[in-house]
Amino acid sequence: MKLPVYLGMLQRAEQELASSFRTVADGHGDEPDVRATCELLASQCDEHVAAMQPLVDRYGSEPSDEPERLHAAALPHPRSGPLALLRDLQDVHLLASFVDMTWTLVGQAAAALRDEELQQVIADREAETQVQVGWLTTRMKQAAPQALVVAG
Amino acid sequence: MVDRIADIWGTRTAFARGERWPVRVDLRLADGVTEADVDRWVASACVLCSNGCGLEIAVKDGEMVGVRGRATDLVNHGRLGPKGLFASWQGVRNGDRLTRPLVRMGGALVETDWDTAMGRIVERSRKLLAEKGPLSHGFYTSGQLFLEEYYAQAIIGKAGLGTPHMDGNTRLCTATAAASMKESFGSDGQPGSYSDIDECDAMFLFGHNMAETQTVLWMRVLDRLAGPNPPRLVCVDPRETEVARHAEVHLAVRPGTNLALMNGLVRELFAHGWIDEEYIAAHTVGVGELRSTVAPWTPERVADTCGVDPADVRRAAEIFGTSDRVLSTVLQGFYQSSQATASSCQVNNLHLLRGRIGTPGNGILQMNGQPTAQNNREAGADGDLSGFRNWENPEHIQELAELWGVHPDTIPHWAPPTHAMQIFRYCEQGSIEFLWVSATNPAVSMPQAPRIRKILEKEDLFLVVQDLYLTETARYADVVLPAAAWGEKQGTFTNVNRTVHLSDKAVEPPGEARSDLDIFLDYARRMDFRRDDGRPLLDWTGPEDAFRAWQECTRGRLCDYTGLSYEKLRGGTGIPWPCNDEHPDGTNRLYGDGIFPTEYDRAESFGHDLLTGATVGPLKFRALQANGRAILKPAAYHPATEAPDDEYPFLYSTGRTVFHFHTRTKTARAKQLNRAAPSAWVEMSVPDAERLGLGEGDLVRVASRRGEIVVPLRVGDVRPGTVFAPFHYGYWEQDRSGPGDRPTAANELTETEWDPVSKQPILKVAAVRIEKVADSVGPAPAPTNTASRPADASAVRPTAGGPDAEVEERPRETEPPAAPDEGGRR
Ligand code: SF4
Numbered sequence: 001m002k003l004p005v006y007l008g009m010l011q012r013a014e015q016e017l018a019s020s021f022r023t024v025a026d027g028h029g030d031e032p033d034v035r036a037t038c039e040l041l042a043s044q045c046d047e048h049v050a051a052m053q054p055l056v057d058r059y060g061s062e063p064s065d066e067p068e069r070l071h072a073a074a075l076p077h078p079r080s081g082p083l084a085l086l087r088d089l090q091d092v093h094l095l096a097s098f099v100d101m102t103w104t105l106v107g108q109a110a111a112a113l114r115d116e117e118l119q120q121v122i123a124d125r126e127a128e129t130q131v132q133v134g135w136l137t138t139r140m141k142q143a144a145p146q147a148l149v150v151a152g
Numbered sequence: 153m154v155d156r157i158a159d160i161w162g163t164r165t166a167f168a169r170g171e172r173w174p175v176r177v178d179l180r181l182a183d184g185v186t187e188a189d190v191d192r193w194v195a196s197a198c199v200l201c202s203n204g205c206g207l208e209i210a211v212k213d214g215e216m217v218g219v220r221g222r223a224t225d226l227v228n229h230g231r232l233g234p235k236g237l238f239a240s241w242q243g244v245r246n247g248d249r250l251t252r253p254l255v256r257m258g259g260a261l262v263e264t265d266w267d268t269a270m271g272r273i274v275e276r277s278r279k280l281l282a283e284k285g286p287l288s289h290g291f292y293t294s295g296q297l298f299l300e301e302y303y304a305q306a307i308i309g310k311a312g313l314g315t316p317h318m319d320g321n322t323r324l325c326t327a328t329a330a331a332s333m334k335e336s337f338g339s340d341g342q343p344g345s346y347s348d349i350d351e352c353d354a355m356f357l358f359g360h361n362m363a364e365t366q367t368v369l370w371m372r373v374l375d376r377l378a379g380p381n382p383p384r385l386v387c388v389d390p391r392e393t394e395v396a397r398h399a400e401v402h403l404a405v406r407p408g409t410n411l412a413l414m415n416g417l418v419r420e421l422f423a424h425g426w427i428d429e430e431y432i433a434a435h436t437v438g439v440g441e442l443r444s445t446v447a448p449w450t451p452e453r454v455a456d457t458c459g460v461d462p463a464d465v466r467r468a469a470e471i472f473g474t475s476d477r478v479l480s481t482v483l484q485g486f487y488q489s490s491q492a493t494a495s496s497c498q499v500n501n502l503h504l505l506r507g508r509i510g511t512p513g514n515g516i517l518q519m520n521g522q523p524t525a526q527n528n529r530e531a532g533a534d535g536d537l538s539g540f541r542n543w544e545n546p547e548h549i550q551e552l553a554e555l556w557g558v559h560p561d562t563i564p565h566w567a568p569p570t571h572a573m574q575i576f577r578y579c580e581q582g583s584i585e586f587l588w589v590s591a592t593n594p595a596v597s598m599p600q601a602p603r604i605r606k607i608l609e610k611e612d613l614f615l616v617v618q619d620l621y622l623t624e625t626a627r628y629a630d631v632v633l634p635a636a637a638w639g640e641k642q643g644t645f646t647n648v649n650r651t652v653h654l655s656d657k658a659v660e661p662p663g664e665a666r667s668d669l670d671i672f673l674d675y676a677r678r679m680d681f682r683r684d685d686g687r688p689l690l691d692w693t694g695p696e697d698a699f700r701a702w703q704e705c706t707r708g709r710l711c712d713y714t715g716l717s718y719e720k721l722r723g724g725t726g727i728p729w730p731c732n733d734e735h736p737d738g739t740n741r742l743y744g745d746g747i748f749p750t751e752y753d754r755a756e757s758f759g760h761d762l763l764t765g766a767t768v769g770p771l772k773f774r775a776l777q778a779n780g781r782a783i784l785k786p787a788a789y790h791p792a793t794e795a796p797d798d799e800y801p802f803l804y805s806t807g808r809t810v811f812h813f814h815t816r817t818k819t820a821r822a823k824q825l826n827r828a829a830p831s832a833w834v835e836m837s838v839p840d841a842e843r844l845g846l847g848e849g850d851l852v853r854v855a856s857r858r859g860e861i862v863v864p865l866r867v868g869d870v871r872p873g874t875v876f877a878p879f880h881y882g883y884w885e886q887d888r889s890g891p892g893d894r895p896t897a898a899n900e901l902t903e904t905e906w907d908p909v910s911k912q913p914i915l916k917v918a919a920v921r922i923e924k925v926a927d928s929v930g931p932a933p934a935p936t937n938t939a940s941r942p943a944d945a946s947a948v949r950p951t952a953g954g955p956d957a958e959v960e961e962r963p964r965e966t967e968p969p970a971a972p973d974e975g976g977r978r
Contacts, residue, residue, distance in 0.1 A: 030577075031577070032573075032903075032904045032905045032906070033765075033905075033906060033908065036793050036905060036908075037764055037765070037908060039793070040763070040764070040790060041764070081581075082581060082583070131761045131763070131764055131766050132764075132766075134761060134764075134766030134767065134768075134769075135761070135764040135765065135766035137766070138765065138766045138767045141566070141567050142567045142568065142570075142574075144567075145287060145316075145566060145567065146287055146578055146583050149285060149287055150284050150285065150287045150288055150583045151581065151582075151583040152582060152583070
């Protein structure tokens with residue numbers, strides 16, 4: 001059974017996502033909504049990591065370093081200003097989307113395994129991750145015109 | 153005669169449930185003037201808070217000489233509060249007014265003519281448009297202009313220039329009211345009516361110090377409380393306000409924890425079965441998620457988080473759950489605090505769960521702060537689209553494009569209109585280089601004043617300020633435009649419960665001052681904004697043209713004005729919208745039929761996630777299939793971002809006092825009001841003061857991570873651990889734009905942070921420390937007859953007005969007027 005591969009990857013990805021949100025919160029402290037929301041979402045990710053532990057205990061987990069490549073700080077570009085904000089949010093969006101899809105796929109496995117506990121853990125966390133992706137999209141769409149058309 | 157500074161709410165006219173609120177006509181004329189001396193009475197309504205009390209302006213020899221409440225007006229039944237009585241006319245007719253335009257020359261503001269001033273604005277505007285496009289322009293307007301003026305601004309910004317950067321100071325006062333109604337009901341639009349006060353059995357005031365913010369509305373409550381079968385009152389407020397003193401249950405929650413309390417109250421309704429299953433099934437969606445979100449919030453957990461007694465949480469919930477008719481009002485204690493929209497939506501949810509909405513005595517009043525805030529929300533000179541239209545709905549954009557004769561893509565709708573805090577951020581970053589501020593004073597009223605001042609003084613920001621006075625903000629301007637005031641121009645405006653008033657022109661503006669509408673129309677002409685067919689974008693000649701155009705914009709929308717006219721509005725009372733063929737006399741309450749504007753085509757917003765502000769979007773909104781049902785929306789509580797710590801151990805909250813409005817530009821110029829609360833102070837509880845060795849009147853420094861104020865201390869009735877400062881006190885009396893060595897503006901300390909959905913700044917939660925600067929030389933300059941009263945009454949002389957604060961009151965002079973559905977008006 002390869003579910004442990006995905007559980008390992010998901011847990012690791014949530015950790016990276018938490019850390020990415022924190023990187024953006026620190027780097028864009030002058031955008032108060034970004035700072036506050038990223039900090040809030042980072043703590044959500046922490047909770048997701050913890051919530052997964054019983055599943056990892058049950059099914060096992062294989063280490064994965066894949067998500068590290070997707071960390072927001074891994075890409076080299078300037079870290080302040082309107083354009084950097086957009087790029088940083090976009091990087092986090094990439095990782096959050098990866099997490100979102102991974103929850104979906106683990107959810108498919110849970111359904112096949114008829115594991116109700118697993119399904120419950122997944123449903124709530126997946127919904128939260130979708131909101132995270134939604135917030136990133138909302139904020140980027142708001143920032144893009146000013147950053148790409150007028151900002152210096 | 154009654155001294156209405158000492159006796160703020162005046163003489164009681166008690167009445168019982170279901171009776172009409174008796175009339176009491178309040179009258180105040182200039183010293184030496186009697187009613188017989190008055191040449192003309194000009195109909196209007198007061199613009200010093202959101203209540204919108206109908207009144208008449210006394211005119212003698214071409215000058216305003218006083219006011220009289222209109223007995224026939226649905227809103228106030230003749231009464232006026234201290235601000236209306238003293239400041240509405242004295243606050244605008246005095247020698248301090250701007251009478252000529254000013255332009256900056258060699259660093260100083262110098263007088264000039266209109267051609268020169270407007271020429272400069274147009275030159276800069278055109279240059280920036282050519283070089284950078286419309287996103288270089290921002291507009292920051294008000295909650296104090298007239299409907300016609302907002303609509304003109306909205307068209308100029310959205311169809312003339314094409315900039316999404318338009319907002320009003322309504323963002324600071326009322327954005328959450330609008331946001332919570334959009335989330336719950338699909339659209340802005342006040343469900344309740346003031347006449348619900350006459351009908352209810354219980355009343356909940358959530359973060360609403362009504363006694364000081366809307367004094368005349370509070371008179372209505374006091375009159376019910378003085379009569380047979382009075383309503384049971386529940387108050388949520390960290391301060392011992394007048395409301396709290398009259399309340400059966402006072403929940404003095406720790407600032408920043410409103411949502412925890414609300415989640416607990418909603419949970420109690422579920423736990424005790426105080427819900428209407430049938431109504432929920434027929435008229436709402438989302439009950440499952442609501443139930444599970446509030447599940448952890450037992451009264452004990454609420455008590456722990458909010459710092460209140462669990463028994464009080466239970467009692468409050470029981471009153472809500474078991475009273476036959478229940479009315480809720482909500483204001484800044486919720487709107488300007490953490491998780492504002494989520495907390496306010498929970499108020500809506502309480503009513504929806506019991507099906508108590510839109511019928512007599514069963515109402516919600518999501519209040520507004522300023523007198524014309526509602527119009528800005530309707531007309532769309534703030535972060536909304538005109539006529540409650542939805543920026544995510546292409547059909548709605550198409551409708552506006554047709555009304556305005558421009559291509560839909562001219563109208564910015566790729567993202568929500570930019571909110572005020574973001575507009576200032578873009579100014580700070582330099583991507584907005586042209587900012588036009590009208591009828592507001594951000595240098596004092598916006599959070600984190602030191603930062604705002606830095607933005608306003610930026611070299612590369614071209615700042616236009618349009619005002620009555622040389623405010624703190626105007627001192628930073630490149631061009632200052634002198635505006636005509638209330639009573640010097642004509643226009644309409646709409647109060648909290650949708651009641652529309654016409655305010656007629658009583659006197660000429662001073663010097664060369666012009667109405668705000670004329671100024672906007674002049675700009676549009678000079679910019680040569682045109683429709684696609686070549687005709688001028690705005691061809692109005694005056695306010696009534698603007699009103700007619702606005703009526704077309706509202707046709708078929710919830711805020712339907714098509715049944716109104718200036719003539720009809722001269723009929724002795726304001727009229728609540730929607731007013732159209734179907735409801736020719738207006739509409740007292742909304743949603744009594746349980747049908748809400750959540751159909752895809754009608755919705756003003758597809759909504760947001762309340763925790764983060766992520767937009768729901770058209771697809772998910774469709775999937776929700778609300779289709780006319782209300783949306784029960786919850787959010788999980790999380791603590792405020794700034795909590796007290798060892799360095800900054802107190803929670804700091806800001807607010808208003810009954811005697812002032814906004815940054816006092818009008819109220820401080822009425823001597824009666826100014827004497828009652830002449831300068832700034834800060835309030836602290838007795839135990840905290842004792843612990844720090846501080847006494848009444850000691851000069852203290854209150855510091856946050858962002859700035860400080862140095863003001864006298866009032867030892868009063870705030871919650872221990874919390875301090876409170878009034879936000880009215882800037883620096884214009886000292887001819888300065890900023891603090892110098894005596895900072896007094898409450899916003900020196902507040903944080904740049906806002907609610908994720910409504911984007912309303914959080915002005916009521918910050919961490920501060922306090923230290924003594926000097927010993928007391930007398931009591932703090934705070935009133936003694938409001939929430940600011942001293943703990944030791946004997947230590948301070950009671951607030952009183954004296955001879956020039958005497959007001960004539962005529963209780964029960966005529967029969968009270970009746971609202972549209974009570975057989976009123978024809
Ligand atoms: S309650 Fe408000 S509208 Fe009425 S008189 Fe007072 S300030 Fe004016």
